[in-house]
Amino acid sequence: MAYTPQFYPGSTSVGINRRKHMSGNVEKLRDIPEADVVAIMGHRAPGADYSSTHPPLKEMGEPDCPVRQVVEPTAGAAAGDRIRYSQWTDSMYFAPSIPYFRSYWGAINCKGCDPGTLSGRQIIEARERDIEDYTKTQYDSEMTDVALCSMRGCTVHGHSLRLEENGMQFDMLARTEMGNDGNVYQVKDQVGIPLDKKINLGKPMSEAEAKKRTTIFRFDGVPMGGKVGARKFDEAIEMTHHMWERRSKWGYRPE
């Protein structure tokens, strides 16, 4: 029987969503053109050449190494691309993904990337053509709600701030805006430099939809312990207690 990895415990909707994010089995909700994703990232002009840090691997003549023979390089590594980043800020008001789960998604599903989680933002670094691919996947999937999540290379405040009146996550640099037609438009790239044209990111999720797809446990949403007042906590909290107990008593040594 084929092995199926198990990712996260619990039977709450948040536990199920966390499993989905970690396994990479996420639903595709929209299709933002690749050129637009490249423009939002702001590292190179759409259609421009990739800058590189070394010649393509085939031209370099690699040493005879069994690991290099086993591991196939990513497209970016094979071409010698520069390392670039994409950084996300997800609102704690029921954004579909929260920083740790973007990182888990990246670490488990994306080859050759370096995810980093901070308190209110999440960054993934990888070779340029790889990170463009990973960023597009995040934009297009249910991991992103265009109102509650945005790409922010700098001035990232927003995760723990209240939402704006129109339901958008607060952004000091006003990189996204809500259009009169109800669509969210990206008007600046991730570091706040205005784009040549507005990019239509589509309609945001409704509040109910965001709560359905979120990976954040909240007392006013789905709490970590499961149903409030139930006789038994959800497995997610039991697992966390178990891990903390082991870690505190024995430094997480399984014996």
Place this chain on the structure above:
Amino acid sequence: MVTASDTASLQVEITPQRYLTPATAQKLLNEIYSNGGVARIMIHGPNLPRTIPYGPGKGTPIDENKDLLIEVAGQAFELSVKVGRVRLELESEEYMPGLKAACERALPFSFQIKRGKFFHTRPTLSDYAKYGDVEDKRILGLIDPKAKKDKLAILSEEKVTIEDEER
């Protein structure tokens, strides 16, 4: 020993559930003002810089944050923060029901009104370093110690202002 206060004034903080647009902020502040009894008032929220403060785009103007003019009680001023909280001191308890009604009229979503002590009574070292001896004690607690002087807007019928000279 607890010393009884010799004034019946009341400090409150209004926290709306969402950040306010300039239009809603103007409506709210005018409703509060028309309710009367406001001894002093301060708006609080995240800064809205006019240019990108750091990063590769440093210095690029942010047009969305410019000219956020609002008019409160006949005086116009420019917002430099996203209005998230309003702290004010009421002259007495009798204005509280009116304040709550004013918020209900102006805000299309829920809000909290907390009572407490939100303005300090003695000048801090920062106050002294920046403004010297402050004659009108009412401006204490209205000053963000980290803010530059051009971020300060004080509106009053009695024209309470701070000299804007550089020290």
